[in-house]
Amino acid sequence: MALQEHNYWLTTAEPPATDSSRLLHDVVDVAVIGAGFTGLSAARTLAKRGAKVAVLESQAIGWGASSRNGGMVLTGLKLGVNKLISMYGREHTQRMYAASLATIDCVEQIVREESIECDFARCGHLEVACKQKHFDDYERQAEIIEVNFNHKLRVVPRSELSNEIGSAIYYGGMVDEISAGCNPARYVAGLARAAMKAGAEIFEHARVDLIERDSRQGESGWKISTSRGPIWAHEVFVGTSGYTGAATPALQKKIIPIGSFIITTEILPKALAQELSPRNRMIYDSKNYLYYYRLTPDRRMLFGGRAAFFPEDDQTVRRSADILRRGMVSVYPQLTDARVEYVWGGTLDFAFDIMPHAGQMDGMYYAIGYAGHGVAMATYQGLKIAELMAGDKPENPFVGIPFPGAPLGLYNGKPWFLPLAGAWYKVLDWVN
Numbered sequence: 001m002a003l004q005e006h007n008y009w010l011t012t013a014e015p016p017a018t019d020s021s022r023l024l025h026d027v028v029d030v031a032v033i034g035a036g037f038t039g040l041s042a043a044r045t046l047a048k049r050g051a052k053v054a055v056l057e058s059q060a061i062g063w064g065a066s067s068r069n070g071g072m073v074l075t076g077l078k079l080g081v082n083k084l085i086s087m088y089g090r091e092h093t094q095r096m097y098a099a100s101l102a103t104i105d106c107v108e109q110i111v112r113e114e115s116i117e118c119d120f121a122r123c124g125h126l127e128v129a130c131k132q133k134h135f136d137d138y139e140r141q142a143e144i145i146e147v148n149f150n151h152k153l154r155v156v157p158r159s160e161l162s163n164e165i166g167s168a169i170y171y172g173g174m175v176d177e178i179s180a181g182c183n184p185a186r187y188v189a190g191l192a193r194a195a196m197k198a199g200a201e202i203f204e205h206a207r208v209d210l211i212e213r214d215s216r217q218g219e220s221g222w223k224i225s226t227s228r229g230p231i232w233a234h235e236v237f238v239g240t241s242g243y244t245g246a247a248t249p250a251l252q253k254k255i256i257p258i259g260s261f262i263i264t265t266e267i268l269p270k271a272l273a274q275e276l277s278p279r280n281r282m283i284y285d286s287k288n289y290l291y292y293y294r295l296t297p298d299r300r301m302l303f304g305g306r307a308a309f310f311p312e313d314d315q316t317v318r319r320s321a322d323i324l325r326r327g328m329v330s331v332y333p334q335l336t337d338a339r340v341e342y343v344w345g346g347t348l349d350f351a352f353d354i355m356p357h358a359g360q361m362d363g364m365y366y367a368i369g370y371a372g373h374g375v376a377m378a379t380y381q382g383l384k385i386a387e388l389m390a391g392d393k394p395e396n397p398f399v400g401i402p403f404p405g406a407p408l409g410l411y412n413g414k415p416w417f418l419p420l421a422g423a424w425y426k427v428l429d430w431v432n
């Protein structure tokens with residue numbers, strides 16, 4: 001099969017149908033913007049609590065990062081624990097770490113409760129060290145995490161690494177058995193079905209253009225203008241991630257959209273797949289400009305990375321196919337002759353402090369900033385913020401932490417500095 005510029009996962013999933021001729025409601029309790037993991041998880045929880053919920057999605061269910069990602073359901077946060085402790089103190093970091101483990105249980109529970117067929121499996125993840133000093137740091141990290149967070153990681157020396165990965169280029173690895181893998185397009189389709197079953201309505205091709213404070217019959221709320229007409233909501237929940245735009249300008253200024261790209265090979269022979277990833281781990285390396293990879297359930301090698309920093313378009317996607325193929329062969333020379341069948345890209349949402357953030361901004365609820373760790377965290381934040389909106393006081397250590405903007409306010413939501421940032425990360429990988 002010739003290379004297709006298309007998301008492989010979409011060939012395996014069937015999102016639920018929605019009625020495109022249906023008019024928007026006049027009034028709802030909550031308008032959720034974005035039909036990805038964040039928005040759909042929130043919509044499901046709110047609708048189960050009896051709220052009248054409309055999910056407004058500018059494209060289609062799961063169109064954003066939620067169907068385009070690597071399907072790695074990961075523990076932990078993007079930043080290392082030492083950095084977290086220096087930013088938030090030990091006690092707050094302990095709460096964050098516990099929450100990051102709970103995010104995976106959250107996905108597992110929803111998958112089970114809603115019988116979502118998305119190949120969810122607790123296969124664990126493997127981080128591999130690109131330099132000796134990265135490996136030396138694994139020992140230190142594992143110890144800190146065990147002592148402070150009561151969570152055990154297994155450090156794998158180079159001499160034993162072949163039990164984990166069929167590549168000889170790394171200096172060792174670190175395994176976390178708690179992480180899982182899934183088929184993200186099937187998962188987001190299942191979440192949409194679950195939200196609809198709970199009573200939420202999803203409106204596709206309903207782009208939100210403007211959100212204004214408004215009052216109606218003495219009650220305060222929001223007048224929302226969409227490409228399918230107006231709707232009025234008591235509350236708004238924003239789950240637009242890397243695709244956040246001008247409809248929520250304050251949030252847009254806090255988020256840097258960064259491209260990430262993926263290729264998948266043809267279906268590999270069983271013995272080769274077993275050699276490449278004997279324990280079927282979710283794998284990523286220790287660089288800033290990192291590669292992440294795994295086998296798909298039908299035994300393709302899925303290989304991703306930040307081949308370009310700009311978000312996906314025809315050019316960045318096409319260029320990424322070659323760059324990622326070279327990267328894949330440098331890790332796995334065994335794949336030199338493997339045909340690459342699919343390439344696609346998507347947009348990640350980075351806050352300036354590389355942390356997830358959730359809560360209220362300008363009176364609207366939001367959850368954002370997953371920095372490539374969003375499969376589990378987005379699901380969890382959608383659920384937790386929905387609980388908050390329903391009047392509970394859920395444990396959520398990411399609410400209320402400082403949410404920094406760009407230094408000197410030099411950012412209007414258009415990331416002019418991405419080529420510089422990309423070059424900077426490459427330099428960091430040489431020197432660190």
Ligand SMILES: Cc1cc2nc3c(=O)[nH]c(=O)nc-3n(C[C@H](O)[C@H](O)[C@H](O)COP(=O)(O)OP(=O)(O)OC[C@H]3O[C@@H](n4cnc5c(N)ncnc54)[C@H](O)[C@@H]3O)c2cc1C
Binds near residue numbers: 207261376
């Ligand atoms: C290539 C790639 C690989 C990744 N790999 C992993 C991984 O392996 N593991 C992991 O944990 N995370 C990974 N991530 C990150 C993860 O996919 C995201 O963090 C997560 O999907 C975010 O979900 P979300 O619902 O917040 O946003 P999205 O799924 O991006 O959904 C946002 C939605 O909002 C809609 N929207 C935006 N503006 C408007 C508007 N004005 N009106 C209406 N709708 C609007 C968009 O159309 C979009 O559908 C990856 C991301 C990418 C791009």
